[in-house]
Amino acid sequence: MRGLAILLGYTLLGNAIHSLLSVPISGNVIGMVLLVVSLFAGWVKLAWIEETAQFFLKHMMIFFAPIIVGTMMFFGVIGDQWFAAAVTLVAATMIVLLVTAGVMAWQSGKAKERTYE
C-alpha cells in the first residue's frame, strides 16, 4: 500500500502543479519527473515503490483498452477515405519503426568499432 500511496501522491502533486501553473506539460509527466528527482535526492527509496511500480508498468496495456474501445465511436467519421488512411498509418508506422531502430543500431555499431580500435 505504501507504494500505491506514493504513486498516487505524486500523481496528485503533478496534477495540482499542472492546474496551478497551467504549464503545457501533463500533470502525470510532472509527477513522474518529481518522483525521479525524489529518488535521486533519497527522499523516496526505490524499495518502497518498486513492487507497485512494476505492477502498474507490467499491466499498462489494460489502461489503454477503454481508450481503444472509445475509438469505435469515430469509425463513421473516417468515411470514404478509410482505405487510404489505413494503408498510410500501417506503412508510415513500419517506416518509423525501422528507421529509428536502424539509425540507433548503426550509431551503436560505430561506437563499438571505435572501442575496438
Added chain:
Amino acid sequence: MNDAWFQQPLFGIAITVLFYVGAQLLNSRYRWLNPLFLTSGGLILLLLLCDIPYEAYSAGGDIITFFLGPATVALAVPFYKNFQKLRDQLVPIVIAVSAGLLCGLLAVWGISGLLHASEQMMLTMMPKSVTTPIAIEIADLLGGTPELAGVFAVLTGLLGSMMGPILLRLCRFRSDLAIGAAMGTAAHGIGTARIMRDSEIQGGISAFAMGLSSILTPLFCIPLIWWL
C-alpha cells in the same frame, strides 16, 4: 429500467479486467496475439452484439483509464534505474528519434498523396506517432481534424504495439536501445506499454523516446508544412 445493471461503473471495470485476463491467457499460449488488441476487440464486439451503449461501458472504462496517471508516474522507476545509460546515449537517441520522425512525416505525405487522400486527411495523420492530447493539438495547429487525429494516434499506437516486436525481430534488431527507441517513437505510450511486458530497460528507453518525440514532432511539423 433506468438503473439497468450494465449502467453501473462496476460493469465497465469488471468486463475490462475479465477480458484483459482472458487476453493474457490467450497471449501466453499464442505469443503473437497482442493482448491489447484482444481485450479491446473483444469489448467492442461484446458492446455491439449485446447492443450496450458506449456511455454505459465508459462509466467504468473511464475509471480504468484514470490509472494511466499513476502508471505514467511509475515510469520514474525505469528512468531512475537506467539514468546512466540514457544520459550516455542521449545524442544517439535524439538522432535516431529525429530520423524516425522525419521519415514518418515524409511517408505520411508521400503515401497519402499516392493514394489520393485529401490534404485535410494528410494533415490529420501527420501527428499520428505522438500521444493523443499532443496529436490533437498539433492537428488543430496544422488545420487537420483534431478529434480524428486523436483516433489516428490511438490506432497508430495499437498498430505499432502489434507490428513492432515482430517486425523488429524479423529485421534482427536485438539491442535494448534500438527496440526501445523504435517502439516509443512509432507507437508512444501504447508501444511503451507493450514493450514493458518484455523488458523494463526497453520500456524505459521507449518512454524516453516517446517524451522526445512529443517535443520534436511539433517542431518538425510546422516548417515541413511551409516547405511542402
